[in-house]
Amino acid sequence: MILNPDCIVCSINGTLNLFKKGLLDSKYQEEILRRILEYYSKVDYNQLTISAGKQVKKIIQEVSGVSDPFKPLKDKYNKKAIEYCEKYETSIKNDANPLNKSMRLAIAGNIIDFGPTHDFDVDKKIEEVFKATFPIDDSVELLKEIKKAKSILYLGDNTGEIVFDKLFLEIINHQNVTFAVRHSPVLNDATMEDALFVGIDNVVSKVITNGDNAPGTLLNCVSDEFLDYFNSVDLIISKGQGNFEGLSHITNKNIFFLLTVKCKLIADEIGVEYGDCIVKSALKHKVKNI
């Protein structure tokens, strides 16, 4: 998605939340806020929002010296997600359609806040996604493509969520899946450390980083290694909104976007409601460049 004035407000709010949650020392707040406001006062509007997000992360790191303010939350999210996954694993594996059900759990993982919410809320959200009608649902095509593909690139998104991705990948049980994470920390996005912590390497052929630390996939910033996989695989499964934001304009690759829509602007552009879950084929559903 191209940078919109509302993205600027959202980005500033997100930064202030780091201080409200105690993830950064309040002594840095004024300088970080001033630097971000100055950055956005001069920003090029013709760029992807996640590209601007990268610059904001750089400012936070430069001022505070903290490269990974979300670290405590990320560890907590991974551990909590492991607990929840263990709870649902047996029933999913015994389900009439474990592929579809584990895919839904992986999509639910994209929205669940493993932080201050109660168990009740997490269970409720999972049950909702199990039963939800997706306004864009190319899951039948996706599951066919998975069977057909000789090679798959799976783009991971957030910590916590990747635990549910792991179960989905275990059930997919494909011989040639490469799982990609961010190269270094940004927001609560999963890195190599997280992927190895939750054991993604046990269910895929290889785990790589994308060589970049945008909160999504920016093809002009990723590593050559990542780009080689991206260009050569038969199928790309892209999880979450950040990856969608960076790749939504691509309509000539066999990409399936699995996400919960967590932004009103993106919901409006896709033509779905805020909070909807979608499984969207880039080849089947052409969208305008957002």
Place this chain on the structure above:
Amino acid sequence: MILNPDCIVCSINGTLNLFKKGLLDSKYQEEILRRILEYYSKVDYNQLTISAGKQVKKIIQEVSGVSDPFKPLKDKYNKKAIEYCEKYETSIKNDANPLNKSMRLAIAGNIIDFGPTHDFDVDKKIEEVFKATFPIDDSVELLKEIKKAKSILYLGDNTGEIVFDKLFLEIINHQNVTFAVRHSPVLNDATMEDALFVGIDNVVSKVITNGDNAPGTLLNCVSDEFLDYFNSVDLIISKGQGNFEGLSHITNKNIFFLLTVKCKLIADEIGVEYGDCIVKSALKHKVKNI
């Protein structure tokens, strides 16, 4: 209230809403946004939020040439409020306690959105405020002070709301009330034109402007005439959050603040809930400087 990082976000959001509501031509959005972001990147944090609001209004006017973007809404609010006031007038005048009931209507007027809401919502809100328990309620003292005072200064707030103030003032029926409005347009605040349109001049001794166009009362910016009234009257009735923000630190004047709390930060500082209505004596309830 002193400028808080959240006020900056709120101010930017408010500005963007002018474009979303079609009150300003979208061709000005980028320059206005960049100028406001630059202003806030260098802003002095040791000032009142409404003082920063004045600068934002100045930027909007400089870039767009529009001095009163809210004008169409303001006219609509005044007209709508007149309709509602006529509907409630008889029952209030026949009530066992018309002073208290008209005061409550005047406070309800501080929160009602006369814009896109339905009649049902406005009526519901009015009925709620008629019945509400105010967490800070110095209304008995206020009504005593009104009887005792030889001179009253009534600080108006928003368009629409001033129609309900008019009914309250008619029922107060005091011989020496001066009603103050903003000197020139800012947000949807009432100016002299609005006061005369709704006929405030028929129920008070005099209508004056405060000589300033902050969205509240900034004593270091108001006119000498306003300051003379402010310093010499026996009682000041201050309507709304903007006036409260500018005067909340004053604890040695006989001011009564009548408002609906529409900001979480202010609610936290006063120790009430967002959305609560209060009637608060500055002499009785000392508060820290917010």
